[in-house]
Amino acid sequence: MFKLMTTLIRGRATDAADQFTDANALTILRQQLRDAADGVTRAKHSVAVVMAYASRERSTAERIAAQLADLESRAVEALKKDRDDLAMEAASAIANLEEEQAATEKAMLHYDTETRRLREQLSLAEHRLRSLQRGKQIADAAQRTQKLRGTMPDGVINSLRDAEETLARLQARQAHAESIETAMTELNSTSSAQATSDKLAAAGCGAPLRSEAANVIERLRARVA
The missing domain is CATH 1.10.287.1700 (Helix Hairpins)
Incomplete structure (x- = not known):
């Protein structure tokens, strides 16, 4: 011992x-x-x-x-x-x-x-x-x-990490907003073109875009005959 x-x-x-x-x-x-x-x-x-x-x-x-x-x-x-x-x-x-x-x-x-x-x-x-x-x-x-x-204080490291996360969220929101703006632009462009086509068809310019009642009756009679 x-x-x-x-x-x-x-x-x-x-x-x-x-x-x-x-x-x-x-x-x-x-x-x-x-x-x-x-x-x-x-x-x-x-x-x-x-x-x-x-x-x-x-x-x-x-x-x-x-x-x-x-x-x-x-x-x-x-x-x-x-x-x-x-x-x-x-x-x-x-x-x-x-x-x-x-x-x-x-x-x-x-x-x-x-x-x-x-x-x-x-x-x-x-x-x-x-x-x-x-x-x-x-x-x-x-x-x-x-x-x-x-x-190097721990608070500095934490602040930097928080700032990086905030920046990432901000960039994600901005990217999403840009995507929405692009889609709205495309929709507006398509709606505008469709309205113009409808107006031209109603004026007799080109083939009608929608079937009229007279055209439907003629098509039904042809099927009966």
Whole structure:
């Protein structure tokens, strides 16, 4: 029982933490991106420091190379003049400079390797940061859209729906009225034509439209015969 209670407490704590994270995800993301941007800035400074050290070592190497060339030239001149003492002193100085030169070259190699590694990591970090920033922009836009959608009052939707229904009824009545008007026009036209035909027939213009009594008697007599 105690184990179940412990598991339940841990589960509720995890659920609460997840709900809190989900509710504040965009705010958390913004701060994480600010932290990441600060980290990238510090990384750039570190690369710049290493590059400065490497530049200093290259300057030292150039100075040592110039000193070696000068000492070797002077040592040769001393030997030509049988000044072995000066030549030996120059040789000792040359040996010390060569040791310093070897150490400097080793330091330069180390700085160059470290600079390449840091620049690669910095480039990858900047690429990932830009990708995350684009994703944050999309998330910001989506959240603003959701807020606007959520602030639309229900009354506005209902009013629009009612207006659409009213417009539909009005259009239906107008269409019906137009149909009636068309039918009345056709009826009036037919009645007018019929009246004109009757008037013409009564005046003896053309065949009569209605059977007269005399015509009916003649037709009946013909059937009797």
